[in-house]
Every structure is written in structure tokens, then in C-alpha cells.
Amino acid sequence: MTDIASTRPTSMRDLAAARKREERRTRAFLLAPAMAILIFAASGPLLIVLVYSFLTPGDYGGVVWEFSLKAWFNVFAERDFFTEEIELAxxxxxxxxxxxxxxxxxxxxxxxxxxxxxxxxxxxxxxxxxxxxxxxxxxxxxxxxxxxxxxxxxxxxxxxxxxxxxxxxxxxxxxxxxxxxxxxxxxxxxxxxxxxxxxxxxxxxxxxxxxxxxxxxxxxxxxxxxxxxxxxxxxxxxxxxxxxxxxxxxxxxxxxxxxxxxxxxxxxxxxxxxxxxxxxxxxxxxxxxxxxxxxxxxxxxxxxxxxxxxxxxxx
Amino acid sequence: MIEIDRVTKVFGSAADAFRALDTVSVTIRQNEFFTLLGPSGCGKTTLLRVIAGFVDPTEGSVTLEGQDLLRLAPYERPVNTVFQSYALFPHMTVAQNIGFGLEMQGKPGEEVRRTVGEMLDLVRMSELADRRTSEISGGQQQRVALARALAPRPRVLLLDEPLSALDFKLRKDMQLELKRLQSETGITFVFVTHDQEEALTMSDRIAVMNAGAIRQIGSPRDIYDHPAERFVADFIGDTNFLEAELLTVEGERAEVRLASGREIAARAAEGGAGQGPVTVAVRPEHADLAPEGEGLLPGRLGDVVYFGTDTHFHVDLDAGGRFVVRRQNQPDQAEARGRGDRVSVRFGPGVGQVLRD
Incomplete structure (x- = not known):
């Protein structure tokens, strides 16, 4: 009989904890689609774009895996073809x-x-x-x-x-x-x-x-x-x-x-x-x-x- | 001082036209607490909105101290409104709401601040001056709406059922508060309500409206004691209607013969018929019960309903119909009469009111 008195609060606490876990699971479940889209459909491509912007252009499109800052340089400036002077693009x-x-x-x-x-x-x-x-x-x-x-x-x-x-x-x-x-x-x-x-x-x-x-x-x-x-x-x-x-x-x-x-x-x-x-x-x-x-x-x-x-x- | 002369408002056109106001004429006096009372859809709010300028009447004229109000835009009229929903600006604080009208009138900042302070004191809201209007209770919002409308010192304050959203106790308090504000500011109040009790307790004069027309204008006591027609008698308080025959009428004094054959003096409403069948109205508390053979209208006692403050005796009259007598209760008074007893209804000369229709 003494058991009941001592176990009941514990079980109540367990119940509350379980409910909280359950809530967390539901929330994660509801968030999943949005997270999936954000990660794979938005951040992913963006990351690829970011990486590509630091690479070297391929001769027929695409990229060559060679680090370069030229693309970023060319966004704002250009080097004169003949005089090699740098001027604003x-x-x-x-x-x-x-x-x-x-x-x-x-x-x-x-x-x-x-x-x-x-x-x-x-x-x-x-x-x-x-x-x-x-x-x-x-x-x-x-x-x-x-x-x-x-x-x-x-x-x-x-x-x-x-x-x-x-x-x-x-x-x-x-x-x-x-x-x-x-x-x-x-x-x-x-x-x-x-x-x-x-x-x-x-x-x-x-x-x-x-x-x-x-x-x-x-x-x-x-x-x-x-x-x-x-x-x-x-x-x-x-x-x-x-x-x-x-x-x-x-x-x-x-x-x-x-x-x-x-x-x-x-x-x-x-x-x-x-x-x-x-x-x-x-x-x-x-x-x-x-x-x-x-x-x-x-x-x-x-x-x-x-x-x-x-x-x-x-x- | 507000002269409303033969104002008619027709909404819609041709087939589905609705006559919200039908040749309404009334004069509202300076510093008066004037109430427009009537059931919903009777045109009382439309009349208020005509004065405010939100509704243009189809016909008629409205003047304020001789000035033609209809030629002024709402924002040019020295008239402010307390809206039923309060319509407080939710993006402003209590003080900003109250100061808005003054600011729009182009009053200097110092004067705006001072007047807002006075108004906050007047409605006892000083502590809440910087709260948003969404952060205060309904009763407080009501007071802010009042202060906001009073701040520009309008010639006339229009109140559109301002108490209807408050609970019973708050409504009682605000009724007194409104009376106090009216006497302290000396501004003419035009108050719209469908609550007859509110109208009776607060008003200097009441205009009872129905179906777009004013049926009777008078002091609360006038309206209650001497309703001119069936609608007014029915709408305000409880009334017994008796079929009778008008024998003679001379000004207000009339002589009628009741269905029981007894003749008694009564009051006649203005503009009533000459002679013939009429309806006489008697308030339940203006009548009493008498032993059989003594009163005016013999009958048999039906339900006896105890209401705490008073008791209602339902009498089935021998001449047909039911008559309710209301008698105030005394402590520990045992009621001797019961259902089925033979009784008679009596009331004094001049108590019955001969109705116009």
C-alpha cells in the first residue's frame, strides 16, 4: 500500500514527460515538410550557386573545379582587354x-x-x-x-x-x-x-x-x-x-x-x-x-x- | 436649438425602397438630455446619423442654432458622436485618441495636452493615458470614447446606444456617469437607445419612435403615465388595454364607459377621436384589487406571481380579457386571495389613458 503513495507522483511525472516528448515529436513531424523544402530546395541550390561563383568557367559552359575570384571581380569591374587597366564594369x-x-x-x-x-x-x-x-x-x-x-x-x-x-x-x-x-x-x-x-x-x-x-x-x-x-x-x-x-x-x-x-x-x-x-x-x-x-x-x-x-x- | 424639420430618408430606390425616416420633425433644446427611443429598425440611429452627417436625408432640413447643418460635411459640424462600437483608434494610445479631434481642429499642442488632461480627469482615466485602447476594459473604452467626443467641446454630443455592450452593473454606473457629464459640461446630449428603462432614468425628454416616425415626445413621466397611443403604451412598461366607449371629451378630460358598464373619468391623448369605441390603457401598478361588487371591473383571480419587490395578480375579467394588477410587497404580508377567488379591479378617475388609436 505504501507503494502507491510513492509511485503515483513518479508516474504523474512520467506522464507529463511522456506527453512533452509526444508534443515534441508531433512538432517535429509537422515541421518536417517545411524543413525539407528549406534545406533541399532552397539552401541546397543556393549553396551550389555559392560554390560555383568561386570556380573557373568551363569552355563550353559548366565549371572547372578550380578556385577563382575572377567571377566576383567581374561583377563590378573589368580589365581592359588591351591596356590591362582595371575599370568599373x-x-x-x-x-x-x-x-x-x-x-x-x-x-x-x-x-x-x-x-x-x-x-x-x-x-x-x-x-x-x-x-x-x-x-x-x-x-x-x-x-x-x-x-x-x-x-x-x-x-x-x-x-x-x-x-x-x-x-x-x-x-x-x-x-x-x-x-x-x-x-x-x-x-x-x-x-x-x-x-x-x-x-x-x-x-x-x-x-x-x-x-x-x-x-x-x-x-x-x-x-x-x-x-x-x-x-x-x-x-x-x-x-x-x-x-x-x-x-x-x-x-x-x-x-x-x-x-x-x-x-x-x-x-x-x-x-x-x-x-x-x-x-x-x-x-x-x-x-x-x-x-x-x-x-x-x-x-x-x-x-x-x-x-x-x-x-x-x-x- | 436643433431643429429637425420634416426629414425623410429613403434607402434604396423604386421597388425595394425603404423609408427609414418619414417626415420627422422635432426640436431639441439647449443643454437637454434628449433620448430617441424605439425598437431596432425604427429609424432612431438613422436620425442620429443625419445629425452627425453620415446620412444625407432625402428631404427636410436640419439646423443647429439657425445654421444649416446639411450644407456642412461631417468634419465641419460642431457635433461629435460616441459610437456604439466606440470606434477607438487601435493604433493610438488613450491620450492620443482623446486628443485626435483637437489636433484635427488645429489646436496648438499646449492646448491639446491641457484639454486631454482635463478630459482624462473628467472620465477618471488619468492613470491609463498611455495605454493602447486594446489594453483596457470595455467600460474604460466606453469612457475613452466619451472623453474623445467631449474633448473638442461640441455643441451637441450624439450617443448611439453607447451602453449596450456593457454588463448590467457597469451600465448602471455609466448611466449615472453620463448624467453627471451632461450636467457638468452643459452640452446637449442626443441619446439613442432601445432600452426603455435607460431612457426613463436618464432623459429630460424622450421621443418614442416606430417605423421611421416619432410617435410621442415628452418627459419620461409624461410618456410613461400618459402614453398617447397603443405602440407607446406597449413599448414602454407593461400596460392593460381595455375596450371602452368614449362618451365625452373636453381637452384632456374624457368620460368613458367600460365594458362592465361602469363610467369613469379618464385622460385623453391629443388628437384623438371624438366619440365611439376607444382603447383605454391602465398601468398595472396604477390599479388595485377590490372585493367583489366594489370595483370597476369584476372578474376571477387567475395566476398570482410573486416577484420579490411586488406581486402580479392576473384577473380574468367577466367582460373578457385579462387584467394585471401589480402591488408592491410588504414584509411578511400573507396573501389572503388565491386562484379562483372572485375579485374586482379598481382604479381612480383620471388614471385610465384614452389612446389615439
Whole structure:
């Protein structure tokens, strides 16, 4: 009988410990797929890219297993073929600059169009919102290449837009839009707009619009309501949308390729070139990692800037 | 001082049009605690939102001290609202919420700080000034909403069922608190509620609304003791309705013959019919039981229900219908009458109210 008294607490403790073990096992089990993807599908290839960027290019593509810093050197600089002088790789830097510039502009355009759109949808009657969201999402069901060609059809010299303008006599000769940065901008803004609308809509749908009335009631004008009440509360959506647009824009490949042509190459196209015709895999790898660093630096700056504003806004 | 003149609001159009307000006219006086009382969907909140500027009336005019309110945007009206859901700004602290209106009015920072301090004192929230609104209780949020609406010193404070989300005890406290704030600030309060008890205890005057129209306006005592029509008598408190015949009417004084054949003086509502069949309303506590043969309406006692503070006697009248008499209880008083006893209902002259409809 004395046994029971002494064993019961122990068994209780055992039970608790067993339950904890069980919990750990469940958690590990649930985490496994995500971990597998992160390790094998994300970190693995990245590691390969990192290694390749320090190797020597093979003559017909691929790599030779010979350590070299040449690829990294070539990302930013080049040695003059004749004088052997080192100078900045203008071509590479201008491509990087164009990528950043166009991505930023696309993000701003998407924000300017996407924010009112999301606001519009979020303020429709509950039953009709799904319909409007469907309109936003439908383009996603179509292949990116086809959507890009559709844009091309609209803006090329003999395309819908120019034909119309020439037809009604506004202009004599078509406006050259294809193969310009403008074309790339239009294409990317069109392609990535849903990625801006979706997260903003998600935070707006949770937004309590009686706060807008409260704002008006307390002498805030439309603009003040937008700036002081709506924006701070849907900011998470705006931040997420901006990141979702900016990041894939930096690495965009199809859109600049089809609409921008060779003259308006962006980083994505340039990297592809190294793995294809350029036959310089290490340079391609180094450029890809540079892109990654640009994205990360941009994100850190962005998140910091947004965070600081928050401190100021509520301090 | 607020003149609401023949205001009509129609929502929707043509086939599915809904008349939320139907030619409503009312004058709300300076420094008054004015209550709009009615069941949900009666148009009371719509009327409040017309004054606030969130709803444009289809017809009619609203003026505040002679100034046409309808030509002003909501943010230009010297009117503030305490919303039913409070609508506090979740990204701001208690103090920032209270200061928001003043800030938007462009008041200098020093004045904003001082007024916010005063308001925090007024609603006894000074210790919680720097809390987020999500970190305080429902009753505290209620007080912040009040302080926020009072801070810009509006001419009129509109309150849209502000107490409905609070539990019973807190609601009682806040009722007193609201009365105190109203008398301390001297601001006109327009209060919307569907709770008749709340309306009776807090208001200077009550407008009872139904189906988009005001049915009766008066002091709580007026409304309770002298309901003008069946809806008002039914909506506020408990009432016995008696079929009767109106014999003579002269101003408020009327003479009616009850179904039992007895004649008695009653009060007539304004604008009622001349003569003929009418309904007379009698409050349960305004009537009493009498031995058979003495009262006005003989009958048989049905249920006797003990309620602690009082007892309800259900009398099945010989003339048809049921009449409830409510009598306040005394300590250790044994009830002599029981179910099935012959009794008679009696009430004094002038107690019965002849209804308009």
C-alpha cells in the first residue's frame, strides 16, 4: 500500500514527460515538410550557386573545379582587354541600376493603382467582394508569357493602341513603345499588380470602417483620415504588397525579355545570358548572389524605414 | 436649438425602397438630455446619423442654432458622436485618441495636452493615458470614447446606444456617469437607445419612435403615465388595454364607459377621436384589487406571481380579457386571495389613458 503513495507522483511525472516528448515529436513531424523544402530546395541550390561563383568557367559552359575570384571581380569591374587597366564594369552596373530603378517604379505604380483598387473592393457589400477579387485573380490563371504577349499586342507599333490613335487621326506615325523601359514598366506593373492588391485587400477587409466615420466626426478631412487612420492600420498590407512586387521585379526575366528586348536587359536576363550564350557560369552565379544581396539590403532598408515611421507616428 | 424639420430618408430606390425616416420633425433644446427611443429598425440611429452627417436625408432640413447643418460635411459640424462600437483608434494610445479631434481642429499642442488632461480627469482615466485602447476594459473604452467626443467641446454630443455592450452593473454606473457629464459640461446630449428603462432614468425628454416616425415626445413621466397611443403604451412598461366607449371629451378630460358598464373619468391623448369605441390603457401598478361588487371591473383571480419587490395578480375579467394588477410587497404580508377567488379591479378617475388609436 505504501507503494502507491510513492509511485503515483513518479508516474504523474512520467506522464507529463511522456506527453512533452509526444508534443515534441508531433512538432517535429509537422515541421518536417517545411524543413525539407528549406534545406533541399532552397539552401541546397543556393549553396551550389555559392560554390560555383568561386570556380573557373568551363569552355563550353559548366565549371572547372578550380578556385577563382575572377567571377566576383567581374561583377563590378573589368580589365581592359588591351591596356590591362582595371575599370568599373559599366555595363553590369547599369543593368543593376536599371533593375533597381524599374522595380522601384513598378512598386510605386502598383501601389498607386493597387491601393485604391483594394479600398474599392473592401468597401463593396460583402457579397460582391468575392466577385471583384475574382476579376483581380483571373489573370493569374493565364500563363505569364501569354499575358506578356497580350501586352505586346496592345502596345506594339501595329498594335491595338497605336492603330486606334492612328485610326482616329491623333497621331500620324505609331508611338514606339515596344523595347523601351516604358514597355517593361507597363508589363511588370500589369503582371505584379495582383500581388499588391491581395495583401492590401486582406488588411483592409479586417479594417473597421467605422473608424473612418469616427475620423470624420472628429474633424479630420478625407486626406487626414487616409493618412492618420487608414494608412497606419493597413500598413502591414502595404508593406507586404510592396515586398511581393519589388522582389520578383528585381529578378524578372520573361517581361523584360519580351517587352524590353536586348537593349533594356534586367538582371534576370543578364544572369540567364551567362548560363547560356555567355558560357560563364561562375559569373552568372556571382550575379545571382549579388541580386540576392540587393534584395536583402533593400528589404532591410525598407523595413527599417517603415519601422522608424511607426515610432515617430506614435511617439 | 436643433431643429429637425420634416426629414425623410429613403434607402434604396423604386421597388425595394425603404423609408427609414418619414417626415420627422422635432426640436431639441439647449443643454437637454434628449433620448430617441424605439425598437431596432425604427429609424432612431438613422436620425442620429443625419445629425452627425453620415446620412444625407432625402428631404427636410436640419439646423443647429439657425445654421444649416446639411450644407456642412461631417468634419465641419460642431457635433461629435460616441459610437456604439466606440470606434477607438487601435493604433493610438488613450491620450492620443482623446486628443485626435483637437489636433484635427488645429489646436496648438499646449492646448491639446491641457484639454486631454482635463478630459482624462473628467472620465477618471488619468492613470491609463498611455495605454493602447486594446489594453483596457470595455467600460474604460466606453469612457475613452466619451472623453474623445467631449474633448473638442461640441455643441451637441450624439450617443448611439453607447451602453449596450456593457454588463448590467457597469451600465448602471455609466448611466449615472453620463448624467453627471451632461450636467457638468452643459452640452446637449442626443441619446439613442432601445432600452426603455435607460431612457426613463436618464432623459429630460424622450421621443418614442416606430417605423421611421416619432410617435410621442415628452418627459419620461409624461410618456410613461400618459402614453398617447397603443405602440407607446406597449413599448414602454407593461400596460392593460381595455375596450371602452368614449362618451365625452373636453381637452384632456374624457368620460368613458367600460365594458362592465361602469363610467369613469379618464385622460385623453391629443388628437384623438371624438366619440365611439376607444382603447383605454391602465398601468398595472396604477390599479388595485377590490372585493367583489366594489370595483370597476369584476372578474376571477387567475395566476398570482410573486416577484420579490411586488406581486402580479392576473384577473380574468367577466367582460373578457385579462387584467394585471401589480402591488408592491410588504414584509411578511400573507396573501389572503388565491386562484379562483372572485375579485374586482379598481382604479381612480383620471388614471385610465384614452389612446389615439
Amino acid at each position: 559599366d555595363a553590369h552596373l547599369s543593368i543593376m541600376w536599371r533593375s533597381i530603378k524599374l522595380s522601384l517604379m513598378t512598386t510605386v505604380i502598383c501601389l498607386i493603382i493597387g491601393f485604391p483598387t483594394a479600398y474599392f473592393i473592401a468597401t463593396r457589400p460583402r457579397g460582391t467582394r468575392d466577385f471583384w477579387m475574382l476579376l483581380v485573380i483571373i489573370p493569374f490563371w493565364t500563363n505569364l508569357l501569354i499575358r506578356t504577349f497580350a501586352i505586346m499586342e496592345l502596345i506594339r507599333n501595329e498594335g491595338t493602341f497605336n492603330s486606334f490613335l492612328v485610326g482616329i487621326g491623333v497621331i500620324d506615325t505609331p508611338i514606339q513603345m515596344m523595347f523601351t523601359e516604358f514597355a517593361v514598366l507597363v508589363g511588370m506593373a500589369y503582371v505584379y499588380l495582383p500581388l499588391m492588391i491581395l495583401p492590401i485587400y486582406a488588411s483592409m477587409e479586417r479594417f473597421d470602417f467605422s473608424l473612418v466615420e469616427a475620423g470624420y466626426d472628429l474633424y479630420a478631412t478625407r486626406f487626414q483620415v487616409l493618412r492618420r487612420i487608414i494608412l497606419p492600420l493597413v500598413k502591414p498590407g502595404v508593406v507586404a504588397g510592396s515586398i511581393l512586387v519589388f522582389v520578383p521585379c528585381l529578378g524578372a526575366y520573361v517581361t523584360p525579355r519580351v517587352l524590353g528586348g536586348g537593349k533594356n536587359m534586367m538582371l534576370g536576363n543578364f544572369i540567364e545570358l551567362q548560363f547560356g550564350q555567355g558560357r560563364n557560369w561562375p559569373l552568372g552565379a556571382a550575379l545571382a548572389l549579388t541580386l540576392l544581396v540587393i534584395v536583402m539590403v533593400a528589404l532591410i532598408f525598407y523595413v527599417r524605414a517603415v519601422g522608424r515611421e511607426e515610432v515617430r507616428g506614435h511617439g
